[in-house]
Amino acid sequence: MPRSPSDRTILLDARAMSRALQRMAVEILELAHGTDDLVLVGIQRRGVELAERIAKLIEKDEGVPIPRGALDITLYRDDLETVGPKPVIGETRLPGDLAGKHAVIVDDVLYTGRTVRAALDELADFGRPKRISLCVLVDRGGRELPIQADIVGKSVKTGPGDRVDVLVEEIDGRDQVDLVRGEGG
Amino acid sequence: MTAGLGKDLTGLEHLSPDQIRLVLDTAEPFKEVSERPIKKVPALRGKTIVNLFFEASTRTRISFEFAEKRLSADTVNVAATGSSVSKGETLVDTAKNLEAMRIDMVVIRHPSSGAAEFLGKRIRSNVINAGDGKHEHPTQALLDLLTIRDKHGKIEGLNVCLVGDVLHSRVARSNIWGLIKLGAHVGVCGPHTLMPRGIEELGVTVFPRLEEAIEWADVLNVLRLQLERMEAGFIPSLREYYRVFGLTPERLDRAPRPITIMHPGPMNRGVEIDSRVADGPHSVILDQVTNGVAVRMAVLYLLAGGRPELADAAQRGGGPE
Numbered sequence: 041m042p043r044s045p046s047d048r049t050i051l052l053d054a055r056a057m058s059r060a061l062q063r064m065a066v067e068i069l070e071l072a073h074g075t076d077d078l079v080l081v082g083i084q085r086r087g088v089e090l091a092e093r094i095a096k097l098i099e100k101d102e103g104v105p106i107p108r109g110a111l112d113i114t115l116y117r118d119d120l121e122t123v124g125p126k127p128v129i130g131e132t133r134l135p136g137d138l139a140g141k142h143a144v145i146v147d148d149v150l151y152t153g154r155t156v157r158a159a160l161d162e163l164a165d166f167g168r169p170k171r172i173s174l175c176v177l178v179d180r181g182g183r184e185l186p187i188q189a190d191i192v193g194k195s196v197k198t199g200p201g202d203r204v205d206v207l208v209e210e211i212d213g214r215d216q217v218d219l220v221r222g223e224g225g
Numbered sequence: 226m227t228a229g230l231g232k233d234l235t236g237l238e239h240l241s242p243d244q245i246r247l248v249l250d251t252a253e254p255f256k257e258v259s260e261r262p263i264k265k266v267p268a269l270r271g272k273t274i275v276n277l278f279f280e281a282s283t284r285t286r287i288s289f290e291f292a293e294k295r296l297s298a299d300t301v302n303v304a305a306t307g308s309s310v311s312k313g314e315t316l317v318d319t320a321k322n323l324e325a326m327r328i329d330m331v332v333i334r335h336p337s338s339g340a341a342e343f344l345g346k347r348i349r350s351n352v353i354n355a356g357d358g359k360h361e362h363p364t365q366a367l368l369d370l371l372t373i374r375d376k377h378g379k380i381e382g383l384n385v386c387l388v389g390d391v392l393h394s395r396v397a398r399s400n401i402w403g404l405i406k407l408g409a410h411v412g413v414c415g416p417h418t419l420m421p422r423g424i425e426e427l428g429v430t431v432f433p434r435l436e437e438a439i440e441w442a443d444v445l446n447v448l449r450l451q452l453e454r455m456e457a458g459f460i461p462s463l464r465e466y467y468r469v470f471g472l473t474p475e476r477l478d479r480a481p482r483p484i485t486i487m488h489p490g491p492m493n494r495g496v497e498i499d500s501r502v503a504d505g506p507h508s509v510i511l512d513q514v515t516n517g518v519a520v521r522m523a524v525l526y527l528l529a530g531g532r533p534e535l536a537d538a539a540q541r542g543g544g545p546e
Binding site for chain 2: 112114115116117120124125126127128129130131132133137161162165166167
């Protein structure tokens with residue numbers, strides 16, 4: 041459904057997004073007390089790109105390789121019958137056993153919390169990390185589960201009719217976060 | 226709204242190329258699930274699946290059962306012998322009784338052509354054809370297609386030849402439909418007595434001699450020779466069959482390019498295929514078995530989910546972010 045341009049506001053432009061990611065990288069290092077045992081796990085699709093970005097920023101500062109993985113949570117969703125007749129399941133790959141690691145889940149937007157719930161279940165099937173943290177670029181409120189992010193790039197209040205669009209260079213050709221207000225927003 | 230797979234999978238004849246590609250693409254991520262330390266995802270948790278086998282099967286039944294269990298479905302195996310089927314209960318009665326116990330899906334193998342479709346029209350549960358008479362064996366053809374795509378990076382434009390008892394083979398029938406729909410050139414090769422009349426009309430090239438098929442093919446899919454065929458007089462003897470249609474390294478050595486070798490199993494080594502070929506560097510026979518689980522997971526997943534009206538509702542909001 042086409043929307044008029046006035047519905048759309050820019051939450052983060054490319055420079056603001058770059059600063060947010062830089063800050064998130066530093067906060068991850070503080071949270072994990074350095075890079076030992078640190079593993080970044082991006083959630084398909086854009087979380088994977090963001091995790092890659094953050095990992096590279098940490099590697100540049102710390103000079104050590106940061107293991108990272110990708111997680112597709114489609115098969116762990118609690119709503120099989122609503123995934124549609126043509127679901128697209130992305131790649132899941134994790135860098136070895138997670139036992140004893142500090143896994144930081146990276147996603148673009150935190151909303152209901154159901155994706156994170158699924159990601160926690162899925163990670164548990166790959167081993168027993170000593171700790172799991174959550175890092176999101178945008179927290180838009182509206183939680184349906186008792187789940188909170190440890191690290192947030194940008195918080196914004198939104199209604200159920202609104203949409204947050206995260207664009208990343210690797211997939212969308214540019215970095216930007218937009219808030220699209222729906223009816224009553 | 227583009228269609229998913231629909232309610233049942235009874236054959237490839239009535240699937241569109243897009244539907245076939247949907248299964249193959251969906252199978253890709255399921256390959257990885259079988260490589261995990263815990264080979265299981267909760268996608269079909271709470272679904273009950275009955276494997277209803279009216280014919281002997283080891284590989285297909287086990288493959289389906291692994292696929293179901295790796296998706297966390299609850300499964301029950303019913304074999305024709307030792308059940309009420311052997312007391313004369315009809316197929317529909319058996320299925321309706323199972324359905325009265327609130328099952329969600331039936332995987333059926335049956336000696337009569339059309340049994341799966343017949344059942345699918347009469348029960349609410351999803352029905353998957355695991356082989357019906359001489360009609361179709363769709364999941365076998367889908368795993369063959371996936372294996373060819375893995376090996377060659379494409380299916381379109383390849384020359385794929387089915388060798389052997391094409392007349393009685395549901396594997397051959399499903400493969401022909403699937404390969405043609407995805408743009409492969411299809412050949413068949415085998416004794417005249419085991420070749421269906423008028424098969425050329427499907428757009429298939431008939432090679433009376435194996436040497437000609439080897440000259441032409443990128444892929445040879447060698448069909449199992451049912452030993453009963455000899456008793457019924459279709460071929461003179463197993464030794465004679467091996468001499469004329471057995472796939473040997475000596476024959477393959479004359480091929481202008483390396484040929485991918487497939488077999489749906491179980492193999493009669495030394496009859497339709499020589500051990501040195503079956504275990505040779507171009508054989509993908511065990512890859513077919515591995516892919517079978519992934520393809521069946523994809524089919525189960527697509528049939529169990531995929532209710533377009535709910536998906537539309539989820540798109541409008543209320544689904545996970």
